[in-house]
Amino acid sequence: MRHILLTAGLLLALGACAPALQDDTPSRAATKHSTVLPPMKVFASPHPVPPDRSNRDIARDFLDLSFELESGRALETFSRFEEPISIRVTGSPPPTLILDLDRLIHRLRAEAGIDIGRVRGDTANITIEAVTREQIRRHLPKAACFVVPNISRLSQYRSNRHSRLTNWALLQKREKLAIFLPSDSSPQEVRDCLHEEIAQAIGPLNDLYRLRDSVFNDDNVHTVLTGFDMLILRTYYAPELHSGMSRMQVAARLPAILSRLNPRGNQIASHPARATPRAWISAIQTALGPGTGPRQRVSAAQESLRIAKAQGWTDHRRAFSHFALGRLTQTINADTSQNQFLAADEFYRRTPGTELHRAYSASHLAAYAISRGQGEQALHILQPHLATAERFENAGLLATLLMLRAEALDLTGRTDQARAVRLDSLGWARYGFGADWAVRAKLLEIAAISPTKGPKG
Structure with missing residues (x-):
């Protein structure tokens, strides 16, 4: 399932630099309805990047993804669909879902x-x-969306x-599954659920924090299927594999399969990553999941x-x-927080x-x-990352970066350019944040960061 996380989601609260926010959801009360x-x-077109790892490492990742559940429980047999896969949509899908x-x-x-x-x-x-977010959380409070075998309705x-x-x-074999995703979330959240839950419905069931380039990772950083993910799924449906195979049987066939599908991986040296302790996973989930107090x-x-x-x-887990x-x-x-972000970067x-x-x-x-009036510094920080957010199809992040850029441009006196950048951000924000009130609230939240516009400005 896709977990609800406070930190890598679309709505990046910037509370140290603006009036404190209680969570990542913009407030309706903060909106201005005059904003058109x-x-x-x-x-437009996806831009997946091929994996840059050794086939030996990818084989290990494939086995750990395919023969364990997120809970850490081992799976005895490999399972997949053995016939062409059909998908239908029911409930109250938002317009962008199809x-x-x-x-x-x-x-x-x-x-x-x-x-x-x-x-x-x-x-x-x-x-x-x-279905609604409330219906999903009534069943699984920590889930944004989830997939279940052998049923078709919530x-x-x-x-x-x-x-x-x-x-x-x-x-033993996959024949019928149901995916439950929110009908009242932003278009991007619905799309992200589609990518993660369909990938698990047809492929591996596990998530691994050690994967830095995959949606099969509970950090929710990657939100659309990557080049690594597509290689994993192509391997999952290789003709050499079938439902009912054991881990040992699959492992024996993986080298030849990956050599055929990813010959480049045979030329890259192996750099195996350490397993992620359950204690670290539990700590991260407690820190970022719902239902826990601030302290x-x-x-x-x-x-x-x-x-x-x-x-x-x-590696990225330390970060x-x-x-x-x-x-x-x-x-x-704010200063302690800044030091942590610098260390992460x-x-x-x-x-x-x-x-x-x-x-x-x-x-x-x-x-x-x-927040400290350093417009040129902010522009220098932001510039390399705008293209990255667009390449990885993260509209919420792209809108946030553009809104920040507009505030930095205002600080440096380039108001006409700031106005154009801010307008550009709103089209992406409508996909990333959804409802018009949420877009307006995000715009006001980020504007409040600037010392010229915030409560003291």
Whole structure:
């Protein structure tokens, strides 16, 4: 399932630099209805980047993704669909859902070679039911969306939740699954759910924090299927594999499969990453998930950082611990928070393939500079990351970066350019944040960062 996280989501609270925010959801009370919004912007062609890792490392990742659940429970057998896969949509889908679903299906056919298509009938292998966020959280409070085997409606889930019918560990072959996603979230959140839940419905069931370039990672940084993900799914449906195989049987066939599908990976040296301890995962989930008080969140983030240091990590997981702590201390101590974001950016900088991660850090570093009237510094921080947010199809992040850039331009006296950039941000914000009131609230939130516009400006 896709988890609800406070830190890597679309609505980046910048509380240390503006009036303190209680959560990541803009307030309706803060909106100005006079702001005329331009049409929604959407992304054109995807730009997946091929994985840059050894096939030996990818094989290990494939096995850990395919033979474990997110809970850490081992799976005895490999399972997948053995026939062409059909998908139907029910419930109350928002207008953008079908367009984004069709784009995803096209990618799965073209990039992963999977025989999959959308149908309009009453039955399908995968049923996507669009329901409200409240309905989803009533069943799974920590989930933004989720997938379940052998049912087709949310009404069937409660009575079958703990039965053999919906037990992934007992699944021998996939034939019928249901995906439940929110009908009242932003277009981007709905699309992100489509990518993550369909990927798990047809492919691996596990998430691994050690993966820096994948949606199969609970940090929610990547929100659309990457080049690595498509290789994993293409491997999942290789003719050499079939449902019912054991981990040992799959492992024996992976080298030849990956050599055929990813010959470049045979020329790259292996750099295996250490496994992620359950204690670190638990600390991160406590820090960033719902249902925890502010003090407990900060304590959990500090614990995740302690574990990361003890593990000797210098990769994106160490950076993510710093990022989480920075995010959670913004309203407590702006300077401490800034130091954590700087540390996160430094560890991301040392880790290849973390451009998108650095773009998130940049939003906070630039906000800090703006809050201190340092417009040129903020522009310098933001400039490299605008193209990154667009390349990874993250409209919420792109809109945030553009809004920050507009404030920085205002600080440097370039008001006409700031006005044009701010207008450009609104089209992306409509996709990233959804409702008009949410877009207006985000615009006001970021404007309040500037010392010339905030409460004291």
